[in-house]
Amino acid sequence: MTKFALDPMDLAALLSSRVCHDVISPVGAIVNGLEVLEEEKDAEMRGHALALIKSSAAEASARLQFCRLAFGAAGSKGAAIDTGDAEHVTRQLIADERTKLEWSVPRVLMSKNKVKLLLNLCLIADAAIPRGGVISVSSSGDEDDVSFLIECKGTNARVAAAIPGLLAGTPEDGAVDARAIQAYYAGLVAEASGLAVEISSESDRVTIAARPAPGALDAAEEQAEIDA
Secondary structure, eight states, X not given: OXXXXXXXXXXXXXXXXHXXXXXXXXXXXXXXXXXXXXXXXXXXXHHHHHHHHHHHHHHHHHHHHHHHHHTSOTTOSSSEEEHHHHHHHHHHHHOSSSEEEEEEXXXXXXXXXXXXXXXXXXXXXXXXXXXXXXXXXXXXXXXXXOEEEEEEEOTTOOOOTTHHHHHTTOOTTSOOOTTTHHHHHHHHHHHHHTEEEEEEEETTEEEEEEEEXXXXXXXXXXXXXXXX
């Protein structure tokens, strides 16, 4: 199947739409809480409003910090991101009373695109267990041949049928909208990183693996020899 090509302007617009979608709910809750504080005199209701504002502000902050690393330039001109920062934003976004995050990626500086891919695959894993469960994230190899393995376990765990095609750059209907842009973007980042993503599933378990694509290591070695 011919790979789908998205116009760069459309890609930017759809990613922006995705980020806005992620933060609009908690920001709206903050506005609602402030309106209650402005109008309500009952102490108990004001207390509930303050709690809503506090929790919603924390949620909005967590989502923005995650999106900054997963979709943005992370405020740095460098080519590397600290995987410890990636763990921090992922825990803030995913770990809660329903979902446990087990992170076994060593803390190192890793190329920006590979970290962005890891974060985007974590988003796909989280969406695969809407009722909660356990997400295990690990890596193997060094920077040049790193592989990622993400396992998510939970009731009725499954990845949406469109995800593999989006990751491969071949959406089923030949189009990508704001709901599908994250998986499509993850596929672009995987390709830029020289990694291939595979998804498998069985009863209440989904496994997402990202490994060096065929020929990627040879190309990296050739480039290293040229640079030397």
